[in-house]
Amino acid sequence: MRISILPALAAAAVLAGCVAVPPTGPIVTAPTAPIVTPPVQPSNAVARQVVSSEMARRLPGRNVAPLTDCVMQNATMAELADIASLQGQSGAAGAVAAIVSRPATAQCIQRAAVA
Numbered sequence: 001m002r003i004s005i006l007p008a009l010a011a012a013a014v015l016a017g018c019v020a021v022p023p024t025g026p027i028v029t030a031p032t033a034p035i036v037t038p039p040v041q042p043s044n045a046v047a048r049q050v051v052s053s054e055m056a057r058r059l060p061g062r063n064v065a066p067l068t069d070c071v072m073q074n075a076t077m078a079e080l081a082d083i084a085s086l087q088g089q090s091g092a093a094g095a096v097a098a099i100v101s102r103p104a105t106a107q108c109i110q111r112a113a114v115a
Helices: 006-016 044-058 065-074 077-085 091-100 103-114
Strands: none
Touching (some): 044 065, 044 077, 065 091, 065 103, 091 103
């Protein structure tokens, strides 16, 4: 029995074209943007509630919403976080008073009181 080698050579030649050729140059990957997680924001609702209650305690019977807005606008994120954490504590009064004593906050409050 004689076996022909010709079909095997033809199949090998066809398959040889399917071999992947490794790249010869450096492999360059596209840069990806870093994953940035946003900072945890203080609970502005809690801070606003604390500021509002402190302003109402100092100015009973007045609409303190515009005054609270002035304090909130002139407070830093760290101060708002501190105020929110002081809910129901006596230290909240001092934290609010420190923000109220700033010139920009005092001017805002004066404008709101006139309006």
